[in-house]
Amino acid sequence: MESQQAPVAIVTGGSTGIGLSTVTALLAAGYRVAFFSQNVQHVQKAEDMLRTTADASAILTACVDVRSKPSVNAFFALVDERWERVDALVCNAGISPKDAHGAVPFEDVDAAQWHDVLSVNLTGAVWCCQAALKRMKPSGRGRIVLIGSVAGRTIPKIAGAPYVASKAALAGLAKSMVAACNGSAITINVVAPGRIATDMAGDPTSSTNLEALRRIPVGRLGTGADVAALIRFLLSDEAGFINGAIIDVNGGEFAPL
Known part of the structure; x- marks a missing residue:
């Protein structure tokens, strides 16, 4: 039976990849988890899989377009109705458009792609963080983790300009929220994954991934579980400072030592 004392986490883009790994890790750690993505089939498949190992009462899902502030607010209202609390938010939803030749060259990025990527990766995070902070500030505590990227930390090798710009901008968003939460026990941090073996990264044996592998000193691609383990720690009481x-x-x- 679900514990009314168990913390509640919201994970955006939680139906695949790093998001799904995070949902899985948090459920195993005793959280109640609400997650969404824009793809209804992905959401249903993830929910069906999670229900085989986790208590169904600890899972809340929906199909949400993170670009729409009303849709985001409606999802948070569902969480209010179900659990009446939000303890943690993981902003993972993101897109990185590519075609058969990779990312669109900078000179060829059009307005539609630019605005779409920024709307999902950056503005969508803003809407979610606003909704979360409205619920966290009255209690004076909470955890927010934004999922950035190595592409936003150094010269990009694979990602296109809209993705790089959106992920780099999350650092500025985090700084603004840290200032806005001054005097509380709410923490905001950015996790910047490198090359992680997910559906977004494609076939691990592709030339792109093999080239990436040669750049990674530990000698392997990352996994969703690698990232989820850090996120789970950052949401914990032990990470309060x-x-x-x-x-x-x-x-x-990338090692900024």
């Missing part, structure tokens, strides 16, 4: 940090999870591919 980590605030305003960008933490890299990339096997040493």
Whole structure:
């Protein structure tokens, strides 16, 4: 039976990849987890899989377009109705458009792609963080983790300009929220994954991934579980003095020492 004392976490883009790994890790750690993505089939598949190992009463899902502030607010209202609290938010929803030749060259990025990527990766995070902070500030505590990228930390090798710009901008968003939460026990941090073996990264044996592998000192691609383990720690009470940090999870591919 679900515990009314169990913390509640919201994970955006939680139906695949790093998001699904995070949902899985948090459920295993005793959280109640609400997650969404824009793809109804992905959401249903993830929920069906999670229900085989986790208590169904600890899971809340929906299909939400993170670009729409009313849709985001409606999802948070569902969480209010179900659990009446939000303890943690993981902003993972993101897109990185590519075609058969990779990312669109900078000179060829059009307005539609630019605005779409920024709307999902950056503005969508803003809407979610606003909704979360409205619920966290009255209690004076909470955890927010924004999922950035190595592409936003150094010269990009694979990602296109809209993705790079959106992920780099999350650091500025985090700084603004740290200032806005001054005097509370609410922490905001950025996790910056490197090359992680997910559906977004494609076939691990592709030439792109093999080239990336040669750049990674630990000798392997990352996994969703690698990133989820750090996120789970940052949401914990033990991480209460980590605030305003960008933490890299990339096997040493980028090491700002």
